[in-house]
Amino acid sequence: QKEVEQDPGPLSVPEGAIVSLNCTYSNSAFQYFMWYRQYSRKGPELLMYTYSSGNKEDGRFTAQVDKSSKYISLFIRDSQPSDSATYLCAMSLRNTGNQFYFGTGTSLTVIP
Amino acid sequence: DGGITQSPKYLFRKEGQNVTLSCEQNLNHDAMYWYRQDPGQGLRLIYYSQIVNDFQKGDIAEGYSVSREKKESFPLTVTSAQKNPTAFYLCASSPHGEQFFGPGTRLTVL
Secondary structure (H helix, E strand, C coil): CCCEEECCCCEEEECCCCEEEEEEECCCCCCEEEEEEECCCCCCEEEEEEECCEEEEECCEEEEEECCCCEEEEEECCCCHHHCEEEEEEEECCCCCCCEEECCCEEEEEEC | CCCEEEECCEEEECCCCCEEEEEEECCCCCEEEEEEEECCCEEEEEEEEEECCEEEECCCCCCEEECCCECCECCEEECCCCCCCCEEEEEEEECCCCCEECCCEEEEEC
């Protein structure tokens, strides 16, 4: 079983839609949770970073962590064509000296 | 302007040659990482370093080598022993619980 599972998609939505991206994980010791956006042939860009459970909002993006269910989500409101990218979830155990565990990414296309 | 730089952006190698990929960061991060990204396989850890003059093998270290002589620099050498080196290589650094990535180097073996 993989440490982190992520539906690869592809996911296609109309402009303005609410997008929900999800990951599940198996290791209950994960404490730090991240979402990255990666455009084609570019490095991943850190979008959201949360510690432990709860919600975090930044503009159109909301990250949710449910440690009891071992489930994290990224919501994108009012999706734009510029949101078309691959979204990677990631998590780690400790504050420093970490290894990081990644999902395989979900490909999102927002249609104008 | 702080960040992580990788060079070159594109690299072509003949079979049997060693090549070195550069990674530099001016973020004052202690930890640095090298990943390989192949289509449909996600990110796979090659090597990581938590401190200068120390590094550990990741999941796919065979055929690769690294050094960490300075905090700012973590070069990756792809040796001729790496059987399938064509891939997108990503360098990252981490201050605490999150990780930041460079722009990547695309290596193609001819």
